[in-house]
Amino acid sequence: MSRGRIVLAVIAMILVLGLLVFSWIAFGPGAMDFAGGHRVALEKYSGTSPTGVPADFASTDPVARGEYLTKAADCQACHTAKGGAPFAGGLAFKLPFGTIWSPNITPDRDTGIGGWSDAQFLRALREGIDDQGQHLYPAMPYAAYTYLTDADALAIRAYLRTVPAAHREPPPTALSFPFNQRRLMSVWSLLFNPKRRFEPNADRSPAWNRGAYLAEAMGHCGDCHTPRNLLQALDNRHKYAGAVAAGWRAFNITGDKATGVGGWSDAELAQYLSQGHAPGRGTAAGPMGEAVDLSLSHLTPSDIAAMVTYLRTIPPVSTPDQPRPATGPAPATHRFAAADSAAPLGKKIFEGACIGCHAWSGNGALNGLATLNGSRAVNDPSATNVAQVIISGASRRTAQGQSVMPAFGHAYSDAEIAAVANYVTTRFGAKPSSVTPKQVARLRKAT
Ligand code: HEC
Ligand code: HEC
Ligand code: HEC
Known part of the structure; x- marks a missing residue:
């Protein structure tokens, strides 16, 4: 073969390989493909409809139904700034190449969506195209909301008219070239927005289908819990296997026994989702705490049960970076050789600022919510969420009133936070962490 031919052959091979890699990324499975079976159009489904509000809510007025669905879809979490008016936008989504700001979706005509037609609203929600015909970034989860029925999307719209x-004009989104080219999102959308309504799976139970609708069309769990591919779309080959969201680790929630939630009972899952805590499993803080407060805690027990039914069928994916959580309390004495020598500064801080609520045993002196043992965050050797909870604190409504962990982000330096985080994982977790002050600085910036 001549040299020219060899060069041509190599180029052809590289092109074919590139095409294969691209197809592998672009044409992965859809969110519910793992379930197999055959899907039917909603009108043809013979079971109870998986869409709309649960039966206990069906007799309420349209605005109350819209409110229930708006909470299930958790629009408020992203469209509200810290301490700002609900739905008035202004929450920052920080990316390596700039910041996206969530818009105001209150009925204000100038700065909100009061002047939008229903058709424009549906298009933004499910296709990711705004009233000016501009493409939205997938920070707005339209690839999930695309599964919403017209009736449910319009019920959300009806509720949003009443808030x-x-x-308030949020700061303008500013990304660097080429990401500031919104038109590129049309290609993204073509590849990754399924642009179809929810189709029930005829081979699964009505509860499973309801759970699928709640998790995929509404709660967009995958947005935080599914890792992303090179093109920032959800990689459903590792569905729900865990990912990092806004500087927090959204853990593996597949059925894997050691590294996912396969070892949790149905009751534990239901309690964690509806109350943000299950004894021996930890307490939801950060973005999950917010999802519980604003969304999941408002769902009926039947809807939470349906979601658990659905979660149970997610294929197990093992994530070996997460060890099986340590069981049982740490010793009730202050001595703990490994932790004492690994993080002496951490011990000093823990003794001074933390044992009052958490106890040397980690069993929670304040209340059950403050139990450190068994929590995935405390057993995560990256200590990401431990550091985040120390930086921002956490708070949860209980029958006895608000239970609060104060934020220590202002009181402590990066080195102090790293030290106490490493002390906590070494003392109470399965594997010690070695978070550095530099990593803590990065975590602060990511939230
Ligand atoms: C995970 C975060 C997130 C959630 C949840 C979310 N949004 Fe958004 N939404 C955004 C972001 C970010 C943008 C702006 C995207 C951009 O600038 O390209 C946006 C844009 C929009 C827009 C376009 C507004 C305009 O002025 O251009 C509408 C309408 C909207 N969202 C409605 C909703 C509704 C209704 C819900 C709940 C069903 C919802 N969003 C849930 C993040 C979110
Ligand atoms: C905005 C991001 C976000 C969304 C949306 C979200 N989660 Fe989470 N989830 C997290 C984070 C972060 C954690 C870890 C919380 C912690 O350590 O305190 C978590 C933790 C969990 C856990 C506990 C896992 C463990 O091993 O401790 C379960 C179960 C869970 N989420 C289920 C869900 C379900 C079901 C949905 C959809 C209805 C959902 N999540 C939606 C971010 C999210
Ligand atoms: C005033 C009581 C109080 C103090 C002081 C306190 N905490 Fe907490 N902590 C709590 C409560 C309550 C929770 C559960 C909060 C929630 O998530 O809603 C919690 C949660 C946590 C968690 C997450 C547990 C999980 O389930 O994932 C960690 C880690 C933690 N605290 C570490 C610390 C450290 C380190 C200190 C000292 C620097 C500290 N706490 C000080 C009350 C406290």
């Missing part, structure tokens, strides 16, 4: 109009 107080806030006159």
Whole structure:
């Protein structure tokens, strides 16, 4: 063969390989493909409809139904700034190449969506195209909301018309080239937005289908819990196997026994989702705490049970970076050789600022929520969420009132936070962490 031919053959091989890699990324499985079976159009499904509000809510007025669905879809979490008016936008989504700001979706005509037609609203929600015809970034989970029925999407719209109009213009989104080219999102959308409504799976139970609708069309669990591919779309080959969301680790929630939630009972899962805590399994903080407060805690027990039914069928994926959580309390004495020598500064801080609520045993002196043992966060050798909880604190509504862990982000330096985080994982977890002050600085910036 001549040299020219060899060069040509090599180029052809590289092109074919590139095409294969691209197809592998672009044409992965859809969110519910793992379930197999055959899907039917909603009108043809013979079971109870998986869409709309649960039966206990069906007799309420349209606005109350819309409110229930708006909470299930958790629009408020992203469309509200810290301490800002609900739905008035202004929450920052920090990316390596700039910041996306969530818009105001209150009925204000100038700065909100009061002037939008229903058709424009449906298009933004499910296709990711705004009233000006501009493409939205997938920070807005339209690839999940695309599964919403017209009726449910319009019920959400009806509720949003009743929230107080806030006159507030969030800062403009500013990304660097080429990411500032919104038109590129049309290609993304073509590849990764399924652009179809929810189709029930005829081979699964009505509860499973309801759970699928709640988790995929509404709660967009995958947005945080499914890792992303090179093109920032969800990689459903590792569905729900865990990912990092806004500087927090959203853990593996597949059926894997050691590294996912396969070892949890149905009751534990239901309690964690509806109350943000299950004894011996930890307490939801950060973005999950918010999802519980604003969304999941408002769902009926039947809807939570349906979601658990669905979660149980997610194929197990093992994530060996997460060890099986340590069981049982740490010793009730202050001595703990491994932790004492690994993080002496951490011990000093823990003794001074933390044992009052957490106890040397980690069993929670304050209340059950403050139990450190068994929590995935405490057993995660990256200590990401442990550091985040120390930085931002956490708070949870209980029957006895608000239970609060104060934020220590202002009180402590990066080195102090790293030291106490490493002390906590070494003393109470399965594997010690070695978070550095530099990593803590990065975590602060990511939230
Ligand atoms: C995970 C975060 C997130 C959630 C949840 C979310 N949004 Fe958004 N939404 C965004 C972001 C970010 C943008 C702006 C995207 C951009 O600038 O390209 C946006 C844009 C929009 C827009 C376009 C507004 C405009 O002025 O251009 C509408 C309408 C909207 N969202 C409605 C909703 C509704 C209704 C829900 C709940 C069903 C919801 N969003 C849930 C993050 C979210
Ligand atoms: C905005 C991001 C986000 C969304 C949306 C979200 N999660 Fe989470 N989830 C997290 C984070 C972060 C954690 C870890 C919380 C912690 O350590 O305190 C978590 C933890 C969990 C856990 C506990 C796992 C463990 O091993 O401790 C379960 C179960 C869970 N989520 C289920 C769900 C389900 C079901 C949905 C959809 C209805 C959902 N999550 C939606 C971010 C999210
Ligand atoms: C005033 C009581 C109080 C103090 C002081 C306190 N905590 Fe907490 N902590 C709590 C409560 C309550 C929770 C559960 C909060 C929630 O998630 O809603 C918690 C949660 C945590 C968690 C997450 C547990 C899980 O389930 O994932 C960690 C880690 C933690 N605290 C570490 C610390 C450290 C380190 C200190 C000292 C620097 C500290 N706490 C000080 C009350 C406290």
